[in-house]
Every structure is written in C-alpha cells, then in structure tokens.
Amino acid sequence: MPPRHLAGAVIAVSAALLITSCSTTLQGNAVSVFDDPFRVAGMPATDGASGLRPVPDPPTRDVLDTDDGDMDELGRQAISDIEEFWEAVYGESFDGNFEPVTELISWDANGFDDTEFCGDTTYGIVNAGYCLDDHTIGWDRGELLPALQRAHGDMGVALVLAHEYGHAVQYQSGMADDDTPTLVSEQQADCLAGAYMRWVAEDNSPRFTLSTADGLNNVLAAVIGFRDPLLNIDDPEVGMDEHGSAFERVSAFQFGFTDGVAACASIDMREIGQRRGDLPVLLPEDHTGELAITEKSVQDIIGAMDTLFSPKNPPKLSFDAVDCADARTSPPVSFCPATNTIVVDLPELEAMGAQPDYEDDVGLATGDNSAYSILMSRYMQAIQHEHGGVALDNAEAALRTACLTGVATAKFSNDSSTPGGNTITLTAGDVDEAVSGILTNGLAASDVNGESVPSGFSRIDAFRVGVLGDQERCFKRFD
Template sequence: MPRQLAVAVIAVSSALLVTSCSTTLQGSAVSVFDDPFSVAGMPATDGPSGLRSSAPEPTRDVEGTDDGAIDQLARQAISDIEEYWEGAYNESFGGEFRPVRELISWDANGFDDTEFCGDSTFGIVNAGYCFPDKNIGWDRGEFLPALAKEFGDVSVLDVLGHEYGHAVQDQAGLVDDDTPVLVSEQQADCFEGAYLRWVAEGNSARFTVSTGDGLNNVLAAVIASRDPVLSEDDPNVGYDEHGSAFERVSAFQFGFTDGVQACASIDMQEIEQRRGDLPVLLPEDQTGELAITEKSVRDVIGAMDNLFSPRNPPQLNFEAADCPDARPSPPVSFCPATNTIAVDLPALAEMGTPGEVEEKVTHARGDNSAYSVLMSRYMQAIQLEHGGVALDNAEAALRTACLTGVATAKLSKDSSTPDGNTITLTAGDVDEAVSGMLTNGLAASDVNGESVPSGFSRIDAFRVGVLGDQERCFKRFD
C-alpha cells in the first residue's frame, strides 16, 4: 500500500522574473468589484513582503532542526498558518482545530538518519504532509532556501500554506483514499490562497504580503509547482497529478477571492468544467513547439481571421512600428490608425524560445509565450472594430487579457489557416500564456503596452476569457 504523503512539487533551479517589461498604468478606482487597480477588492499596492521585524516568537518546535535561519522562517510560517486556522476552521467546518502533531526538518544532502512518513529523508528535496502521522516536514538544505532565494520569503508561506491545507483537508474529512490527487492538491492550493488573503489584509502579526510584487512572487511560486507537460503515451500520465499552472493558479485565486468555502467545493466535476476542452496531454511524438517564423505568424493571424471574422481584418507587417496614435509595444504592436499589426520577428522568436531542459526552469516558457502576445494585439483590432471602448487605459489592458483568453480557448481546437492547413494550441501553451501574463504582462496590456500592477488581476482577466466569450469580456471590462 503506498504511503499517504502529500508533497510540493516545484523545480527551483532558475528564477521566474516577476518584473514587468510593460509599464504600469496610473489611474483612479472604477468600482469596488471591477477596479483594475485592485486585487479581489483590495488595493493593488507595492510594499514590504516577508517577516515583520516585530514578529512574535514562533509557537512551534521542530524536530531535527539546525536552528538556522530557514528553519526559523518555517517555524514562523507554521505558527502564523496555525493562527489563521484557529480562527477559520470552526467557522468553516465546525469543531475545534487541531494543529499537526510534529514539524520535521531535514537536510536532503545530509546523513542525519532523519525519517519522514516512514522513509529516509536523504535526497528528498521537497516538503510534504504525512497523512498517517499528521506531520509536516521540509528540506532545509536545498528546497526552502532555493525557494526563498528565487521568490522571496513569501514563497515559504506559499509552500507550507499548501501543505497545511492538506492537514486541514484531513481533519475536516474532505479527502479519503478514493479522492483523486488532483482534487486534493487543488483544494490545498485554494486553502493556501485563503490564508494568504488573511495575510494580505494585514491580519498577520508575523508576515506582510503586498498585493503588487509580493502577491506576484507568491503566484510565481504557484506556477513553479505545475505538473510537467506529458505526452499521451507517457507512462506517468494520471499518476500523482497536481494540475497545470492555469489550474493551480485558478484554485489559489478562488481561495484568495472567495475564501475557504470555495475550496471545499472543488471536486473533479468542477475541475473538469474549468478545464473544458483545453489540451492536457501532448499528442504522441510531438513537442508542442511551433517555430516562430514569418509563415507561422501569418498562419496564426490567418486562423484568427477565420475564427473571429472581422469586417476589416488587421493588416500584418514585419517592419518597425510607425503609428500616429499609439506607442510601440515590441515585439508586437497594434496601430489603431492604420489597423496594422507590426511584428519584430527576431524579438518575437526570442520571446518564444523554450528554456533548455537542463535548466529545469521554474517558469513556463515556449512558443505560446510569444504567440499569446501576437494574439493579444489581434484582439485589440477586434476591440477597435467593436467600437465604443478605449484602447489606452487600464480597462483596455484587462479587456485585452480577457479576449486573449477567448482566443486561446478557440485556438485549442483545430483552426484553419488560409493555405488549408490547421493550427492548434497544445498542452503547456496555456501555462506559457499564464506565465507571460505574470512576468511581462504584454498579453495583458493596452495599445501602448501598459499593464495594471497586479499579475493576479491580469491572470484573473485571462481566465474570464478562457472560460467565457467576447461578450463577457466587453461587459466585464467596459
């Protein structure tokens, strides 16, 4: 019988940059619900994120600790998470909250005979919750230090908040031996989001998380925990499935926006509805990558013409953008005055170059990192033809993200090109778009390449489009 162990699965050897290549729009609030300068009803602000200088002493001891800085940070994180659940558990599930029995720290490179969930911890570069023992453990040697280095101290809250989500599931009876791993993992992502909302609202005595860069770093760590892209013939298909970046970020956002009750409602039916027709597995013997060439760019634009049937399709050129009424947004720019999409092909190809396998990159990067930006400029032409909406403000930026989501969903099915071929997004492409929304924001920017401060809001708008249609985007972001 396999051990009942829930672990975090995150590659940590390369940074996911959360600084944006696009600029940030300034402005004033529109409404408490649809303010583009807010995050789930909270102001989108930058500021300190991490352990407060005035934080009280941690309340939990750790077995096997070296009493170093990373274990002290983890102790503070667990103490904080437990303070949150002491208030939220009874309100959500009834009954008294019971903390996990033990916290266990190990060095994956050490020979200290530490065991976690019945196994030696040597070589275990991870963190996890052990269902039989009701314990949480982590690797202090590589895993948590690498996360903190790449994404900041808030990434430790991310990982341990997720693992404590498993403990809450277990205590509340939300999971059993028949619960799919995918459901268990995304519920835990959601519980993590509910906890981080509590921190972002200023309720934690130990930590702060800004809704700008701080939350962007948390989302970067969530994206890093996505499943690898597998092909249909891979023997690991269906084994220990955690979900794509799109799915895991969505689950986190449900918890952050709607709280614990939204998490308890996540099941396979909800996940399958959210997944819809989006590709999950690559066809056999395919990489999922389409080289970015002049022909491929023309094919994508031609497929968009067929899918959206504008009365006056935008023209495409591969020369420097020259536009009287908009600033360039390289590598792809849309000019409303001439209804033209200008493509810097070498720069676009560079944007869409996949990371080397040996890099074990934590961000999702590939051809759709670039094609999603190309699609976003096409969707600005759709907005121009629609009429009655501005193209150069914050609402336009989020509307563009939303409509790019619509285009992404449409292109996930075979789409015809002018020469009679087909073009189709494959597994991993949606994650590349989501990662781009966070890292550079170009697919979620207005006609001048300006975006809103919050990666959370950009990705949320993109998901509205993936799960909706054009009409919904125009109504939501008018």
Template sequence: MYCFLADTLAWDRGVLVPTGQSYFGDASIAVLVAHEYGHAVQYGSGLAGVFTETIVKEQQADCFAGAYSRWVAEGNSPRFQLSTGDGLNRVLAGVITLRDSVLTANEADELEDGHGTALDRVSAFQMGFTAGAGACTGIDLDEIEQRRGDLPMVLGTEESGNVQPGEMAVDQNTILTLMELLDVIFHPMSPPGLSMTLQDCPGFPTSPSASYCPANNTISVDLPALQQMSIAADRNDYVLPQGDNTALSLVTSRYALSIQHARGEPLDAPVTALRTACLTGIAQRAMADQVELANGQLLMLAAGDMDEAVGGLLTNGLAASTVDGSTVPAGFTRIEAFRDGLFGTEEECLHRY
C-alpha cells in the same frame, strides 16, 4: 510535505526553503506551508482521504493556500505582509514554477496523479484567494475536468508514431497563419493588416515585440524579439514556463486591440489591458479546436501552451496591455482576466471590462 499518518508537517530547511526565499520572498514560504497545512485540513475534516485522487488533494491545497494569502494580504497576519502587486506576483511565480511536466498521450493516466499544470495551480489558488476557503470544498475531479474543458492536456501522437513536439517555429508563416486563424475566430468586418517589422504609428506609441496601430488598423511585429520570447524553458531549471505560445498569445493580444478599436472602445485606459487579456483568452480557447483555413495550414494549441501564456502574463504582462504596452501591476489580475476569457464569451469580456 504533510504526513497524514503522523499528522505532521515537514519541510526542507537546507535547500527548498532558502531557495524559495531567495527567488520568491518570505511570504512564498508561508504560502507553501499553508498548502501543506491544507492537506491537514483535508484529512482532519474528511474532505479528502487516502483514496482521493492526488490532483484533487493538490488543487484543494492550492485553493486553501490562496485563501490564506488573501488573509495575509488583508493585514491579518502578525508575521507576514503580502502586497497584491509584486508580492503576490512572486507568490504566484513560486506556485507555477512547481507545475507538472507536460505529459504524452501514453502518460494520460498521470493527469490525476500530479499537482497540476501552471493554469491548474493558479486557477485553484485564485479560487481560494477570491472566494475563500469554502470554495475549496467544491473542488473534486468533476470540477477539475470541467475547468480544464477541451484544453489540450497531453501531447498527441503524429501519424509517424512520434510524440507531437508541442513547440513550433515562430516565423513569418506561423504569424501569417495565426492572423488568418484570428480572422476566423473573431470574423471582424475589417481585419487588421500585418507588417513583419515593427512600425511607428502616427499619433500613437508602439508596444514592444508586437504592436497595434489604430491609425491604419495594422499589427506590426518584431520577429526576432518574438523568436527570443518563444524559446522553450526547461521545467527542470525551475523557471517560469515560456515557449511558442508566449509569443503567439502576445500577437493575439494585439489583434484583440483591433477588435476593441472597431467597437469604439478606448485603447489606452487601464481597463483596456484587462479587456485585452480577456479577449486573448477567448481566442486561445478557440485555438484548442481544429479550424479549417483557406491557406490549408493548421495552427492548434498543444499541451503546455496555456502554461506558456500564463508565464508571459506573469513575467512581462504584454498580453494584458494597452496600445502602448502599459499593463496593470498585479499579475494575479492579468491572469484572472485571461481566465475569464478562457471560460467566457466575447460579449462577457466586453461587458465586464
């Protein structure tokens, strides 16, 4: 932590540092210290002060940590090395493990008093890594709120007065509803079919858990595997976020492959994986809004769902993979492509990737 009254950095050598080293590597500790040093930069430069919202200070510090990580990755540090593949993946894992808890509507005021969601934190980190420390000075409450847009940030309240659960069972009905919702979002001329068992595809390999077959324009799923993937992770266990949207974002990514196939795009090129992640982000952003479906069902994202998608992109990367499940090694790049979709358009995804 950084104490501005004493202009001093302090750290826990007994628990936090050895735990971080064990799970996320030496570089993650350097990045943690860079985050705290970012607070010193804030106070020393006048960028932030005592009355600055906590979320602004923390997002700026994440951004400064990203700028430092880029400096290390470019080989400038005499003490640390950081690869942009596994090394950066582990740093990002450390960053989002220390995400805020999912809040309820009654706790909405706390949105300005934390470090941010996993998506918040990785977004700020990527801003610094990509654009440098200068970009961090542009982070304020307005910028954060604009970046969050209309994504759900707190769990709502049901008509019964109970807090919205935030998680749903991933079963056949949920998958069918998701497919109908994606038909509305992408409105393709020939929507893909659905098989509730993983099927072989003539002339094409299958991807695990959920697969798209261009030969018959069908998405097939391994429902038990998706259900295992959708088991909610407990943040208090300091693990990466996982839940229903880890599975649903994967199925969505297979639908994204069908959109690319209809446009004649290759489905097995490295850029396919990033285009798939971007289109998945497009769909996920649309799922934040209530959409009327012919079957009368409702499927909307809840607070915490974006973090579950980010967790899946970092751990298995399947939502950013080609038709056979191959993905790019850098989780940073997978998440960046997903974020491009969250804040962009379908045409921008297809043009950029």
C-alpha cells in the same frame, strides 16, 4: 495504511525567478466601479514589504531534528502563523475545533543522518509534505527552503507550508478522504493556501506581510512552478499523481484568495473538468508542442484568427515599422488603430518565445506561446477597435485585452484552419506559457500602448474569464 501526502513542492536550486515587467504600469483611477483594475480581489494593488516582519511575534512551535538555522526558524514562524490563521477561521467553515499537527520535522536532503519522515529516509528528498499516518509536516531545509526563499522570498516558503497544512485541514475537516483524487486534493490545498495568503495580505498576520502587487506576483510565480511536467500521451507516467497545470493551480489559489475557505470545498473532479474544458493536457506522441516562430507561422496565426473571428475589416500585418498616429509601439507586437495594422518585430518575437537553454520543469513556463499569446492579444486589440464604443488606451482596455486573449486561446484548443490550408492547434503547455507571460511581462494583458496594471493576479484573473467565457462576457465585464 492510509495514504501519505508528500505534495509535489520540489524546487530546483537553479530555478530562481525574477519577476519583471516589459510593459509599463498604468496610473490613475479605475474606470469601472465593477472591476477595479487597481484593486486585487477587492484590495488595493500596492507595492511594499513582503516576508517576515522585522520584529515578528515569536514562533509557537518547535522542530524535530532541527539544525537551529535560519531555514528552520523561518519554517517555525510560517507554521506558527498558519496555525494562528486556522485557529481564527476553522470554525467559520467546519464543524469541531481545529487540531494542530502533532510534530514538525526538518531534514537536510544532502545529509547522511538517520532522519525519517512518514516512514521513509529523507536522504535526497528535496520536498515538503504532510503525513496523514501521524499528522505531521516536514521539510527539507538543505535545498528546498533555501531555493524557495531565493526564488520567491520568505512568502515562497510560507506558501509551500500553507499548502501542506491545507492537506492537514482537508482530512481533519472531512473535505478530503482516502478516495479523494490527488488532482482534487492538491488543488483544494492550493485554494486553502490562497485563503491564508489573503489573511496575510490584509495585514492580519503578526509575523508576515504581503504586498498585493510585486509580493503577490512572486507568490503566483511559485504556484506556477508547482505545475505538472509536460507529458506526451504515450508516457508511462500519464495519469499518475496528477496535480494540475499552472493555469489550474493558479486558478485554485485565486479562488481561495478571493472567496476564502468556503470556495475550496467546491473544487472537485466535476469543477476541475468544467474549468479544464477542451484545453489539452497531454502532448501528442513524439511532439514537443513548439511551433517555430517565423514569418510564415505569424502569417498562419493571423490567418487562423481571421477565420475564428471573421472581422468585417481584418487587420493588416506588417513586419516593418510603421508610423502610428494614435498609439505607441509595444514590441514585439504592436497594433495601430489608425491604420488597422499589426506590426511584428520578428527577431524580438522569436526571442520572446525561445525556450531556456536549461531543463527547468519547475520555473515559469516558457515557449512558443509566450510569444504567440502576445500576437493574439494585438489581434484582439483590432477586434476591440472594430467593436467600437470602448477605449483602447486605459486600464480597463488592458484587462479586456487579457480577457479576449483568453477567448482566442481557448478557441485554438480545436483545430483552426488558415486560408492557406494549414492547421493551428493549441497544445498542452501553451496556456501555462501564456499565464507565465501575463504574470511576468504583462504584454498580453496590456492596452494599445503596451501599458498594463500592476497586479499580475488581476491580469491572470481577466485571462481566465476569457478562457472560460466568450467575447461578450469580456466586453461586459471590462466595459
């Protein structure tokens, strides 16, 4: 029997996410014609309405086993819109004509009805999926769709259904087949969902709108929530049904949003391997991946950075507030160019890196590197200061800092020694924690005054350039 596709879109009801910013947003005009900090993949970064239009075009699809409620109506609208997108663009990238899925099926995961999807009973299935067996798409209206809408708005629902429809397009077009690894199939579907979201953001959709600042940030938060859970190297689940880290899945989505459907076919095991590089995927045995945030650990991180980057004049470290003549403070970590000092508010940094009190595998990634990535970003401010010839207090500097923080993060994927003989090493989950922080508070992607750009998409994109590149690339791209 051909494989069934029930992609991992499970969302805990408690996983409501609030996209806020601890940094402020830079105003004004972009400082480079090549990488405009105030644009998103060539589009203006603007706030505005996101979600179902007040008067959308009517849906074109019906739903089997529906309760005729708001969630199924939203699902109908999303699928109808996604199909309109594919009707318009399918022939540009694939041979033949686009064929819509045969049926849409809805269920309540808490219900005791006789609903089946893809040959299985739907009781307790908090999920959405594409079934290759009969070319259908189904979703849980009882828990999944309401949780998505609460956490990410209408576009969170549209994102998941666009991902599932991506699986349908993969098989119809021949992009994927029975031998395609799940890791590839899932990230191709993320990419195809990104292409659809670009179509909506360009105001082509008759049913939905998507702003390229807050609206797109919320969509990216949903993508992060679909990352694989952290596993130790000895866990029995290792190698089973791998979908990808938040960093990988957000990257795939951004490829589709930026470059369109054609970019998605280039995602294969080789491409994913190149993108993953030496970044850790699994935690060591009996390891949490967390390094307690203390004065000693901060000193060790700074010492390791000194070793990795060997500046002629390494920045000083202070845990006490200092007056700075040429920069504002940006807690929990600030860099003062005038004195070449990194200033750490240790209690605030510790709070920034704290893990949540509840177990949440599908929310934003939080942990020690939510804090340490900010510390690294201020060190990279010192590297920029020593480099010279670049401003530290504008939008270009903010994205350059994100890029250089990516460089530093990748360097820590190998053991890094401190002057005291300790070793600092990146662990699985750390990159996802950095990506989550860059999206939500933007501090690791801010200038010397703690100011960032409005688009989380652009901040993450700059960070990825650094992870996959080097210092020279960051200085050239964000000059």
